[in-house]
Amino acid sequence: MRDAVTTSAPESVLDVISELLVEKFEVPSEEVRGSAPMSDLLIDSLMIVEMAIAVHETLGVKVDEEELRAATLDEFAASVDARLTDR
Known part of the structure; x- marks a missing residue:
């Protein structure tokens, strides 16, 4: 029964x-590490804009393109998570 709870967790x-x-940006999964700069994962300006839109559509959180350029994956995720928690 405990497994059902785990798999249904958000x-x-x-x-x-x-x-x-x-899936959306076709970044190789081995490159997707918490310490990776988002600017390395999203290699051009259009990808950064599209990611900002995708995060807003998927999670309902508006993000600034500069925030995406400046953060690592872990930092960016923590920032978005903090805004979700503050609602």
Whole structure:
């Protein structure tokens, strides 16, 4: 019974963003590490804009493109998660 609870638990913000990177932006999964700068994962300005839109559509959190450029994956996920928690 405990497994059912675990599998039905909501995905973490880090998991959701990682999934977007791999599935929508076709970033190789081995490159999606918490310490990776988002600017390395999203290699051009259009991808950064599209990620900001995807995060807003998926999680309902508006993010600034500069925030995406400046943060690592872990930092960005923590920032988005904090805004979700503050609601």
